[in-house]
Amino acid sequence: MKTERTSWGRYPRVKAQPVHPVSWTSEPLPVPPAGGTLLPHGQGRSYGDSCLNEGGTLLTTERLDHFLGFDPATGVLRCESGVTLDTIVRLVAPQGWFPPVTPGTKFVTVGGAIANDVHGKNHVREGTFGRHLRRFELVRSDCSRRECSPTENRDWFEATIGGLGLTGLITWAELQLRRVSNPYILQETIPFENLEGFLSILEESERDFEFNVAWVDSLARGRHLGRGLFYRGDYAPPQFDAVPRARAIPSGLGVPFDFPGFALNRVSVAAFNALQYRMRPQGLVHYEPFFYPLDAVHGWNRIYGRQGFLQFQCGVPMSHAGVDALREILDRSAHSGMPSFLTVLKVYGDVPSPGWMSFPKRGFSLALDFANRGERTYRLVDELDAVTRRAGGRVYPAKDSRMSPESFRAYYPEHERFARYVDPAFSSSFWRRVNGAG
Amino acid sequence: MKKVLVLGATSAIAQATVRLLAARGAALYLVGRNPERLQAVAQDARTRGAARVETEALDLDDLARHEALVTRAEEALGGLDGALLAHGILGDQAQAQGSYAETEKVLHTNFLSAVSLLTPLANRFESQKAGTLVVISSVAGDRGRQSNYVYGASKGALNVFLQGLRNRLARSGVAVVTVKPGFVDTPMTAAMKKNPLFASPEAVARGIVRAVETRQDEVYLPDFWRPIMFLIRGIPERVFKRLKL
Numbered sequence: 001m002k003t004e005r006t007s008w009g010r011y012p013r014v015k016a017q018p019v020h021p022v023s024w025t026s027e028p029l030p031v032p033p034a035g036g037t038l039l040p041h042g043q044g045r046s047y048g049d050s051c052l053n054e055g056g057t058l059l060t061t062e063r064l065d066h067f068l069g070f071d072p073a074t075g076v077l078r079c080e081s082g083v084t085l086d087t088i089v090r091l092v093a094p095q096g097w098f099p100p101v102t103p104g105t106k107f108v109t110v111g112g113a114i115a116n117d118v119h120g121k122n123h124v125r126e127g128t129f130g131r132h133l134r135r136f137e138l139v140r141s142d143c144s145r146r147e148c149s150p151t152e153n154r155d156w157f158e159a160t161i162g163g164l165g166l167t168g169l170i171t172w173a174e175l176q177l178r179r180v181s182n183p184y185i186l187q188e189t190i191p192f193e194n195l196e197g198f199l200s201i202l203e204e205s206e207r208d209f210e211f212n213v214a215w216v217d218s219l220a221r222g223r224h225l226g227r228g229l230f231y232r233g234d235y236a237p238p239q240f241d242a243v244p245r246a247r248a249i250p251s252g253l254g255v256p257f258d259f260p261g262f263a264l265n266r267v268s269v270a271a272f273n274a275l276q277y278r279m280r281p282q283g284l285v286h287y288e289p290f291f292y293p294l295d296a297v298h299g300w301n302r303i304y305g306r307q308g309f310l311q312f313q314c315g316v317p318m319s320h321a322g323v324d325a326l327r328e329i330l331d332r333s334a335h336s337g338m339p340s341f342l343t344v345l346k347v348y349g350d351v352p353s354p355g356w357m358s359f360p361k362r363g364f365s366l367a368l369d370f371a372n373r374g375e376r377t378y379r380l381v382d383e384l385d386a387v388t389r390r391a392g393g394r395v396y397p398a399k400d401s402r403m404s405p406e407s408f409r410a411y412y413p414e415h416e417r418f419a420r421y422v423d424p425a426f427s428s429s430f431w432r433r434v435n436g437a438g
Numbered sequence: 439m440k441k442v443l444v445l446g447a448t449s450a451i452a453q454a455t456v457r458l459l460a461a462r463g464a465a466l467y468l469v470g471r472n473p474e475r476l477q478a479v480a481q482d483a484r485t486r487g488a489a490r491v492e493t494e495a496l497d498l499d500d501l502a503r504h505e506a507l508v509t510r511a512e513e514a515l516g517g518l519d520g521a522l523l524a525h526g527i528l529g530d531q532a533q534a535q536g537s538y539a540e541t542e543k544v545l546h547t548n549f550l551s552a553v554s555l556l557t558p559l560a561n562r563f564e565s566q567k568a569g570t571l572v573v574i575s576s577v578a579g580d581r582g583r584q585s586n587y588v589y590g591a592s593k594g595a596l597n598v599f600l601q602g603l604r605n606r607l608a609r610s611g612v613a614v615v616t617v618k619p620g621f622v623d624t625p626m627t628a629a630m631k632k633n634p635l636f637a638s639p640e641a642v643a644r645g646i647v648r649a650v651e652t653r654q655d656e657v658y659l660p661d662f663w664r665p666i667m668f669l670i671r672g673i674p675e676r677v678f679k680r681l682k683l
């Protein structure tokens with residue numbers, strides 16, 4: 001069966017990729033056709049080409065979505081790898097549990113969350129998704145099956161967390177959820193005038209709040225460079241019986257068609273930013289708009305038109321060099337004439353991940369979205385990649401479609417050790433690109 | 439439906455329906471051929487809140503075992519107030535045209551085995567004067583087309599059987615729901631090229647639960663198939679026979 005599968009950024013585009021749906025954990029993996037390769041594919045929420053496999057087969061896991069058990073006394077959840085965080089939250093939140101780490105969309109699968117070792121707005125406190133994994137099963141193309149945990153097949157456990165789906169197919173996983181007395185969030189929003197303003201709020205916020213994230217006005221320049229809004233919050237205390245002001249996201253909102261290419265320009269981004277700057281949610285909010293603001297609009301990636309968009313997310317050290325890199329990236333973006341639609345600034349703590357290839361490291365994280373305008377956009381992203389490299393930072397593979405093989409090797413010093421654990425029948429467009437073979 | 443026998447429980451539509459029933463706290467007796475798959479569906483239903491889940495691995499083509507199966511399900515759940523018949527095969531039209539054996543296989547699974555199960559179920563529900571029989575048929579049963587008339591005939595025969603059964607059971611307060619899905623994105627249709635007419639098993643499952651709750655007799659899922667099939671049924675045979683459908 002061939003269907004068009006794109007990544008969330010819809011760039012690069014891979015035409016008609018054969019898919020092999022996996023429905024049951026006991027199924028053997030298919031043998032790829034000669035010269036072809038396999039790659040697990042969940043909900044395709046990675047932005048670039050790490051979830052694509054041009055010329056190969058995608059092992060889709062939409063039907064590998066059974067719960068295998070949940071203990072409401074201990075918060076241990078066991079499920080197949082195609083289960084989404086959305087499904088998990090709907091099951092466990094009413095029972096007083098929540099995933100300890102959740103990315104900005106709930107439409108990611110557990111398998112994808114492991115393969116990209118995703119993180120959330122609380123990296124400083126809780127680290128990455130992989131840190132809360134108890135065990136999982138890994139199936140390889142040689143038909144071997146391994147249960148992997150911090151004590152059992154530990155090398156496979158560590159290679160697979162952040163391993164971009166290349167070490168084999170994760171069939172099921174066991175997660176330790178965290179108890180929440182109340183899934184609603186007490187939120188504060190604080191405006192800041194520039195990057196220095198952000199830094200001055202940061203220390204106190206990191207100390208006093210679990211969740212910290214900032215939106216940055218990508219068009220602000222000069223002394224306003226890096227101005228934006230700082231959002232911080234915590235799970236509300238128990239028996240907080242007020243009704244949250246921002247409610248659950250209504251379903252059914254969606255972008256039904258591709259916007260024309262001219263829709264996103266300086267003027268519309270400026271209008272959006274002005275609106276964003278005026279909206280300052282405070283007080284008790286529902287967890288959905290707090291954690292998953294963009295999920296409210298299904299298919300929001302279509303506002304970028306058929307050409308799609310490129311996201312660039314880097315992590316840079318928490319140092320003068322790091323701050324200078326942030327400033328340079330924001331400055332280049334503001335002056336490029338291709339404004340980033342959504343710019344998000346966060347911090348990472350030093351809680352280590354078990355994953356060798358895990359992306360977050362103590363420092364700042366900056367994510368920008370650029371509508372795909374062809375060569376100009378690619379050049380800009382390549383420049384931002386170079387700035388990141390000079391600052392001793394790294395770029396997030398889940399969001400990337402441009403980093404060079406040299407950058408990849410510089411960013412991920414463990415890549416050689418990791419490569420020995422890549423399944424010989426598995427590959428991805430990303431993997432071939434960063435290994436100079438695509 | 440609080441105590442439900444699900445036949446063909448590992449099929450995509452049945453699984454999606456089981457999830458909705460489980461979340462409503464139903465007790466379930468799940469039947470399918472593959473014990474491992476059945477366990478996965480059962481564990482999933484338990485985790486999602488089913489009051490109780492029992493399983494039985496059985497090939498439903500073995501008609502001689504149906505009567506005892508219904509008895510066991512009834513005993514295990516302490517009675518039954520619902521049954522979902524979701525097992526079926528698409529068959530291969532080209533092969534069926536060349537061999538009666540293939541045709542018989544399709545008729546056996548889709549029609550005879552359903553009738554064989556519905557007979558004891560209908561009698562029990564009739565005598566307890568309560569219950570809901572939900573049977574997954576197909577829009578293909580509405581009119582024979584050259585591309586799949588063997589499958590269509592098995593579902594068409596089933597539709598007529600269900601009409602009669604509904605007519606008989608109406609005065610006992612037993613509901614008979616004929617579910618007519620169009621194309622559904624399931625392993626059964628894995629080989630077909632997908633188009634916008636394809637629905638997800640989840641959407642079909644929501645339609646099934648809605649049909650049961652609103653006590654409908656015959657439901658097209660998604661409902662755009664009702665006008666489509668109305669038009670297709672209305673084409674005069676003399677025209678229809680020349681069409682390539």
